[in-house]
Amino acid sequence: MxxxxxxxxxxxxxxxxxxxxxxxxxxxxxxxxxxxxxxxxxxxxxxxxxxxxxxxxxxxxxxxxxxxxxxxxxxxxxxxxxKRIPTGKQLAAVNKALAARKVCAECGPVEHCVRTTDQLCGDCYAAGVTPTAGGTDGWRTVQGWQDDTDVESDADEDAARDDRAGQDEAATAARRAADALTRTEAALAAADHADRRAAEQVERDEQLNRWHADDRAARLAAEQADTDTEQWADERGVA
Structure with a gap:
């Protein structure tokens, strides 16, 4: 080389x-x-x-x-x-060793390999299961930790329930306010429309009154003119 x-x-x-x-x-x-x-x-x-x-x-x-x-x-x-081909006994030994790694010391066989430190599955470890003082053969559940967890869970549920109730009340109040505002706007629009119609009607009435007055004045003027014409004709002897 x-x-x-x-x-x-x-x-x-x-x-x-x-x-x-x-x-x-x-x-x-x-x-x-x-x-x-x-x-x-x-x-x-x-x-x-x-x-x-x-x-x-x-x-x-x-x-x-x-x-x-x-x-x-x-x-x-x-x-x-x-490459060496494993024999049937070797494969059986490997499968047995793998199966032993999938046995939880608390709940038995599981679908995955357990922890090597305490031979617990993920669910038991998350639940607070710990080995006893006598070794890894026996296991116990820390009841106090679970009780505290239950109390905390109940408190969290109550708080969440109160929050949901407050949110529902706020949403209901908001809907009521929106409905009241809609009704008020509709009433104002109707009143404004009625006012406009009344004003238009008054204007039409005043216009008609002016037209009638002008027509009456015109007729009176025509009648007066006819009367004056007749008087003038009488005074001059016009037949």
């Missing part, structure tokens, strides 16, 4: 099988950029996709990308080993 300068400033890395490959050495390990690693090297994911494991070998090189901010270890394919 030595590096040596070559033609045109290219840095060459000595591989495990004697080949030389362009790359660089950092912290004692060969390093290749993404897409430039030699054949025969694979990441753990690539080995797993082929049903292989690294077989206990240490990383031979490092694969870098994103300007060396990301990297993955590279392993020699020739030293990789086939």
């Amino acid at each position: 030595t590096a040596a300068g070559g033609e045109r400033g290219v840095e060459w890395v000595q591989l495990w099988d004697g080949r030389r490959w362009p790359g660089r050495v950092r912290d004692g390990l060969p390093e290749f950029r993404f897409g430039q690693a030699p054949a025969g090297l694979s990441t753990r994911r690539q080995l797993r996709q082929r049903g292989l494991s690294r077989g206990g070998q240490e990383p031979f090189a490092r694969l870098t990308w994103k300007r060396d901010r990301r990297f993955a270890w590279l392993y020699v394919d020739a030293l990789a080993k086939a």
Whole structure:
């Protein structure tokens, strides 16, 4: 795994099988950029996709990308080993161990793994269940804490009920005030309309009275003119 300068400033890395490959050495390990690693090297994911494991070998090189901010270890394919397939007994032991981690010391089997410190499920821990002085075999419920919680819950419910009642009363008063305002506006509008109609009626009556007076004056003037004409004719002997 030595590096040596070559033609045109290219840095060459000595591989495990004697080949030389362009790359660089950092912290004692060969390093290749993404897409430039030699054949025969694979990441753990690539080995797993082929049903292989690294077989206990240490990383031979490092694969870098994103300007060396990301990297993955590279392993020699020739030293990789086939992944071990668990037997039925091994799978049964694993399932048994997982099932034991899903048993609450207070309420029994649950759907999730319990806490490793006190073997309580989430519900029991939230409810205030704590281990007794004798160890983790027995558990007790802190009744005083629950009583305080119940009292606080009752007080909270009463306060919430009072708040809701106050809000309902305020809403009812607001609706009543809005209805009264609507009725007042309607009454004012009706009164204004009635006043306008009355004023219009008075104006029409006054106009009619003026017309009647003018008509009466015109008739009187016509009658007076006829009378004057007749008198004038009589005085002059006009038949």
